[in-house]
Amino acid sequence: MIDSTSKIKELLEVALLTSQRPLSIDDFQKLFIEKIERSTIRMLLDEVKSDWHDKTMNLIQTSSGYRFEALPLFSEALMRLNPDRVMKYSRMVMEVLAIVAYRQPVTRGDIEKIRGVSLNPNALRQLIEREWVEIIGQKEVPGRPSLYATTKYFLDDFGFMSITELPDINQFTNENIIDEPIQGNIDSTQQG
Amino acid sequence: MIDSTSKIKELLEVALLTSQRPLSIDDFQKLFIEKIERSTIRMLLDEVKSDWHDKTMNLIQTSSGYRFEALPLFSEALMRLNPDRVMKYSRMVMEVLAIVAYRQPVTRGDIEKIRGVSLNPNALRQLIEREWVEIIGQKEVPGRPSLYATTKYFLDDFGFMSITELPDINQFTNENIIDEPIQGNIDSTQQG
């Protein structure tokens, strides 16, 4: 369907403009049903880059691929749009963090199984951006899903020496059970 | 700093290209330290729109503002990039969404009554996480159940300007449900 070179170039551009993450040459190849040579893609990306020369965005190459970036001179104004973007993590993000913390290492699939709903990719992205969660490898099952775990910074930020210092769920149940008797005891000791 | 009209226009474009959410005129005004008239912004947005005419993205207006969308002809190819990110919902979730959309505000109990089956809480949770449904209050009956309604983002993501643009429900009531039954069969079954 998309046959001419200009159509290929358009598709590369639109993929770059709509992607949340940098795109690799492998990613670009996935866009097409027919095989497009890597060299062709590289050449067309160069053309896209020069098409955008002197415009509002730069096509840049990062370690993991290509992406469009707003020219730096716009950044300050763009930050005014969302001054304090996140003041509070959503319940979803907190649950994902808790699962990674208590159940690590986990895959995205594990998280979905535990929560029982499909996972919005933003949740993990926010936690990775915060440097509380990182990918520590791939699970050797079909699809080789990434394994997520908490980071050193996570421990630092919460003042833990180790993940075992996270509150224990069993402890919580016990506390609940002995909650009331304690009151009585305090009274009696104070009398004594 | 950003003084000339063309610079203002560039900033509008770059804001639109980097924002996931539709931007309102109020949002655009936040981009600038000096006050820019709403009419000026509207005029420049029209120019941006025509600059992009015949290109890869469309500047469209949603219920809550403006955003760039990839031309529909690219959608299929773009979905191949991240097939696992394509959020497809089960029939159950879509039914719950339809009930919230057409019968809002509704309680969980209302949804269960209409569907005749107890509701898996994940259905509402998925819709809330997707920001298509939100709790807008409590019903003043015993237990004070939450009232659910659709959000602005629901309208945006389905391309409606208002809830009145939902497909007309009466259209399928009368035709499909009551008038359609095949007379011939009824006769034969009633004879039997």
Add this chain to the structure above:
Amino acid sequence: MSDQLDTNQLLPKVYGERIGSLPQDLYIPPDALEIYLDSFEGPLDLLLYLIRKNNIDILDIPMANITSQYMTYVEKMKAIKLELAADYLLMSAMLIEIKSRMLLPVPESEEGEELDPRAELVRKLVEYELMKSAAEELEKIPQLGKDRMVANAYFEKVTEITYPDVSVDDIFNAWKNIIKRAKQFDNHKISRSELSVREHMTIILKSLAEKELVEFSSFFDTERDPIPKLVVCFLAILELTKERLIRINQQEPCSPIYLQRENS
């Protein structure tokens, strides 16, 4: 005479024909009942299917036939020992109630209006089918993220992002919520020791990400580590092997044992 009639009515019948197996017009064979159950959204959906399948006017449901078919279906579900949802049984009760009321003389309301016992059911069926078609209509509309993509290019954030504050309690509460919701026995058994195994799994995987091959013994500082820690570390290695995340290698007897990641 009347006794015999009653017995016959209790047997599953479809349009006068007694059936010992699933009705022919049910399109999924009995051995696929599990899938079959999944394909219905609930008792109303099943009832609608039966009504539609037989091309019956929803406003003039032949109660006896539909009830029999419905009951056959529910019986089959029980036979296959599927966990029978209470909603399906409730619907059975409602159908039987309507059926029995239809056998009695039709009562008249105060205003002299005839009360059709089917009215409430019909109202429910109409409303449900309406919502069902509404869901299908919504599904057809191009959705963002499924059929439409928006611009989402990157920009360098210049000022410091203010991150939300999170306390340990917040994480713990989130975890409690998950467990409360999951209600599965497995998830109740999150003990401290299990957590430390999980932590060691992460530590081992991280060190294997840095170096391809790590000697087994290097994970055990037998001089300094307390015994419980050594045991936990060993359990973590076993767990990682079980989950096929790492491989344990030894070239020949008595030579050093190495750990490596499964993919390397």
